[in-house]
Amino acid sequence: MTQEDIEKAAGDYSGSALGFRDNKAIMEKHKAFVDGANWRINSVWHDVNDRSVIANNNKDLVLLLENGKIVDFDDDWEEYHSFVLAWAYTEDLIPSAYNN
Numbered sequence: 001m002t003q004e005d006i007e008k009a010a011g012d013y014s015g016s017a018l019g020f021r022d023n024k025a026i027m028e029k030h031k032a033f034v035d036g037a038n039w040r041i042n043s044v045w046h047d048v049n050d051r052s053v054i055a056n057n058n059k060d061l062v063l064l065l066e067n068g069k070i071v072d073f074d075d076d077w078e079e080y081h082s083f084v085l086a087w088a089y090t091e092d093l094i095p096s097a098y099n100n
Contacts, residue, residue: 044092
């Protein structure tokens, strides 16, 4: 989802897409939607220095590399460590409709 997609969804949700941009309550609703969507996207990513959860964990992980690629974590942290920006649980990236 791009920032443009989030703004469009916020406009649909808040009513600002209908032209009610001068209404403070609508624009606050729009901003709250955008802030919530951005929080959800960013909340799944963990600090690269926090590896405490990775140790002895059976959950699948992915790594966000500095070149923008996302790769599966294969239990060899040192192979990627200098290139990793953040990590996430794979299940946290799957839409809730498909995450049983």
